[in-house]
Amino acid sequence: RKEVEQDPGPFNVPEGATVAFNCTYSNSASQSFFWYRQDCRKEPKLLMSVYSSGNEDGRFTAQLNRASQYISLLIRDSKLSDSATYLCVVRSGYALNFGKGTSLLVTP
Amino acid sequence: EAGVVQSPRYKIIEKKQPVAFWCNPISGHNTLYWYLQNLGQGPELLIRYENEEAVDDSQLPKDRFSAERLKGVDSTLKIQPAELGDSAVYLCASSLGKGTDTQYFGPGTRLTVL
Numbered sequence: 001r002k003e004v005e006q007d008p009g010p011f012n013v014p015e016g017a018t019v020a021f022n023c024t025y026s027n028s029a030s031q032s033f034f035w036y037r038q039d040c041r042k043e044p045k046l047l048m049s050v051y052s053s054g055n056e057d058g059r060f061t062a063q064l065n066r067a068s069q070y071i072s073l074l075i076r077d078s079k080l081s082d083s084a085t086y087l088c089v090v091r092s093g094y095a096l097n098f099g100k101g102t103s104l105l106v107t108p
Numbered sequence: 109e110a111g112v113v114q115s116p117r118y119k120i121i122e123k124k125q126p127v128a129f130w131c132n133p134i135s136g137h138n139t140l141y142w143y144l145q146n147l148g149q150g151p152e153l154l155i156r157y158e159n160e161e162a163v164d165d166s167q168l169p170k171d172r173f174s175a176e177r178l179k180g181v182d183s184t185l186k187i188q189p190a191e192l193g194d195s196a197v198y199l200c201a202s203s204l205g206k207g208t209d210t211q212y213f214g215p216g217t218r219l220t221v222l
Binding site: 004041042043044045046087089094095096098099100101 | 163
């Protein structure tokens with residue numbers, strides 16, 4: 001079993017839609033949690049960190065449930081430029097463990 | 109500020125040939141990582157350096173892969189000999205401190221083994 005599991009995707013949504021991605025992790029000792037964004041044929045870039053209290057950055061909201069070992073990302077009012085792959089990332093020690101990623105395509 | 113630099117961006121070789129990838133981290137970043145990303149997968153760590161010391165190489169296939177970071181700055185990852193299954197993107201990342209800081213990725217080297 002992989003340490004980080006994500007929704008298989010792909011998600012195809014119209015502009016303006018709200019979309020949610022989910023992720024679970026297996027190592028209860030994991031310390032830090034992130035969402036990275038990866039555009040086609042580009043490198044992963046940090047989108048946001050995820051905290052137990054929940055955190056918001058503009059149209060993006062991330063939530064962490066340590067008891068359920070569950071992480072989510074909500075994107076409101078989707079834009080065409082949001083089309084990318086979203087990687088759920090969990091840190092255990094010094095290692096970053098990446099999920100497979102969920103592909104999002106926002107259409108006009 | 110310049111980001112992580114990698115070269116070459118693309119490499120096509122025949123199986124059994126050697127290949128090398130180069131990475132220059134962000135200036136001042138002591139920690140350097142090499143990741144492997146297969147199509148449709150997330151990156152997987154191959155090796156982590158703290159300055160010139162390889163502190164985690166447990167996932168590096170040592171029969172054919174090697175890496176070095178001699179002066180604690182830039183790094184080279186080598187495969188010899190390459191196999192068909194090595195076709196992937198090789199990503200380099202760096203972070204300021206001992207691996208708990210934000211990792212910044214380079215653009216990667218896309219390797220195709222024929």
